[in-house]
Amino acid sequence: MKRDYSLLGEDARRAVQSGLAAAEWYHSDVPRKEMKAFMAREDQPAIRDTIILFGAMATLAALGVALWPSLWSAPFWLAYGVLYGSAMDSRWHECGHGTAFRTAWMNNAVYQIASFCMVRNPVTWRWSHARHHTDTIIVGRDPEIVAMRPPALFRIVLNLFGILDAWNGWARMLLNASGRLDPEEASFIPESEHPKVIRVARIWVAIYAATLAVAVWTGSILPLMLIGLPRLYGAWHHVLTGVLQHAGLADNVVDHRLNSRTVHMNPISRFIYWNMNYHVEHHMFPMVPYHRLPALHDRIKDDLPAPNPSMWHAYREVLPVLRRQLAHEDYFLRRELPATARPYREDFHAAAAGNAA
Amino acid sequence: MTDWIDACGAEDVDAEDVIRFDHGGRTYAIYRSPEDDYFCTDGLCTHEQVHLADGLVMDHLIECPKHNGQFDYRTGEAMRAPVCVNLRTYPAKVEGGRVLIGVAS
Ligand code: FES
Numbered sequence: 001m002k003r004d005y006s007l008l009g010e011d012a013r014r015a016v017q018s019g020l021a022a023a024e025w026y027h028s029d030v031p032r033k034e035m036k037a038f039m040a041r042e043d044q045p046a047i048r049d050t051i052i053l054f055g056a057m058a059t060l061a062a063l064g065v066a067l068w069p070s071l072w073s074a075p076f077w078l079a080y081g082v083l084y085g086s087a088m089d090s091r092w093h094e095c096g097h098g099t100a101f102r103t104a105w106m107n108n109a110v111y112q113i114a115s116f117c118m119v120r121n122p123v124t125w126r127w128s129h130a131r132h133h134t135d136t137i138i139v140g141r142d143p144e145i146v147a148m149r150p151p152a153l154f155r156i157v158l159n160l161f162g163i164l165d166a167w168n169g170w171a172r173m174l175l176n177a178s179g180r181l182d183p184e185e186a187s188f189i190p191e192s193e194h195p196k197v198i199r200v201a202r203i204w205v206a207i208y209a210a211t212l213a214v215a216v217w218t219g220s221i222l223p224l225m226l227i228g229l230p231r232l233y234g235a236w237h238h239v240l241t242g243v244l245q246h247a248g249l250a251d252n253v254v255d256h257r258l259n260s261r262t263v264h265m266n267p268i269s270r271f272i273y274w275n276m277n278y279h280v281e282h283h284m285f286p287m288v289p290y291h292r293l294p295a296l297h298d299r300i301k302d303d304l305p306a307p308n309p310s311m312w313h314a315y316r317e318v319l320p321v322l323r324r325q326l327a328h329e330d331y332f333l334r335r336e337l338p339a340t341a342r343p344y345r346e347d348f349h350a351a352a353a354g355n356a357a
Numbered sequence: 358m359t360d361w362i363d364a365c366g367a368e369d370v371d372a373e374d375v376i377r378f379d380h381g382g383r384t385y386a387i388y389r390s391p392e393d394d395y396f397c398t399d400g401l402c403t404h405e406q407v408h409l410a411d412g413l414v415m416d417h418l419i420e421c422p423k424h425n426g427q428f429d430y431r432t433g434e435a436m437r438a439p440v441c442v443n444l445r446t447y448p449a450k451v452e453g454g455r456v457l458i459g460v461a462s
Contacts, residue, residue, distance in 0.1 A: 036374070039413045098425045098437065102415070123438075130424040130439040134405060190441055287413055287422050 012140030041102035081234025119169030147247035176201030248321035377410035
């Protein structure tokens with residue numbers, strides 16, 4: 001069946017009609033008292049991680065600048081780039097949810113910086129991400145589906161270097177700065193927020209203009225190595241981890257165990273990704289801060305499909321599915337539940353389940 | 358005219374917490390603040406009709422479990438996107454260890 005991913009298209013209309021949009025989703029049972037403890041907020045873990053992150057960025061950038069233009073500066077730029085173009089993705093995400101810190105202004109400050117680095121308008125993307133949580137991988141409703149069907153593999157490869165995402169972000173920034181919104185974004189952002197979208201875009205244009213001016217004035221791309229370009233040369237890690245969130249799994253279902261994936265990762269990737277490798281848990285309970293997701297995973301793992309033990313293992317699972325989807329876009333991977341789990345609601349997911357691996 | 362409806366026992370709600378109360382085809386949320394004052398609002402978030410009683414109370418804010426929108430539950434004021442529309446509030450009082458909420462009759 002041909003899928004129409006437009007938010008204004010045929011599948012969008014069908015999702016609303018069939019009740020798939022804004023539906024009631026499955027949750028593992030966790031008593032309220034325990035869930036409150038999981039949801040509780042604190043500042044300390046995120047303050048520590050933010051000091052490490054910004055401290056590392058400042059140090060790596062300083063070394064990169066000091067060694068510029070020698071090739072010896074390359075490793076420092078590569079590391080700086082990953083923190084700018086990938087770690088900022090997860091900071092954008094967690095602070096957008098408002099769960100990273102307990103203190104609101106801290107969430108907002110990091111959210112604004114991370115949004116700038118990732119070239120995602122902080123107002124627009126707050127709304128688009130809300131839709132991603134309401135209608136996760138519902139075709140025509142979710143604006144954040146990375147691996148559409150059939151999967152645009154070339155597009156994903158280009159995005160390892162930020163080529164499409166960042167360029168689209170900059171093009172959108174210029175559109176917004178001119179006082180206009182794209183019709184799709186206007187479909188999910190309330191009108192009262194439109195002026196905020198435009199204001200942020202104009203501030204960003206001013207920052208990029210100043211950076212470009214310094215580059216021209218000094219006759220060097222060094223200022224762009226610090227601001228802007230790392231969104232391209234450091235994007236690969238967030239794409240590598242992000243693809244695993246939902247790719248190859250079911251669409252149009254209302255159980256995150258069917259459409260999201262939890263993957264065990266090494267500690268460095270988990271720092272960069274701020275524990276979003278616990279992705280089923282995050283979608284089921286988006287109020288739980290990143291630093292409690294491992295504990296939440298332990299608490300509900302008997303109700304979830306087994307996590308992939310590594311990124312390598314996950315890719316060995318995902319890539320053959322994506323390859324097969326090139327020819328058969330209805331094909332997907334259905335992950336088995338342990339005997340201890342509450343079963344999937346087959347009646348609800350009959351249409352999707354028919355094509356499972 | 359306000360009808361005072363018996364919603365729950367005062368001890369049924371923990372301090373800095375919320376519970377759900379359904380009555381007359383509507384759903385309400387009953388809050389107990391850290392200072393042991395009681396408040397009542399509509400039970401569903403104004404963004405996407407999600408039960409706020411599954412959310413998190415922090416000081417005088419209720420955070421919605423779906424997209425982390427926040428309201429001040431004392432006034433119903435929408436405090437954090439994606440909520441933009443204020444929440445309706447109802448008077449609440451404690452009498453004889455019971456929480457009563459005031460609903461227009
Ligand atoms: S449903 Fe409450 S914030 Fe979206």
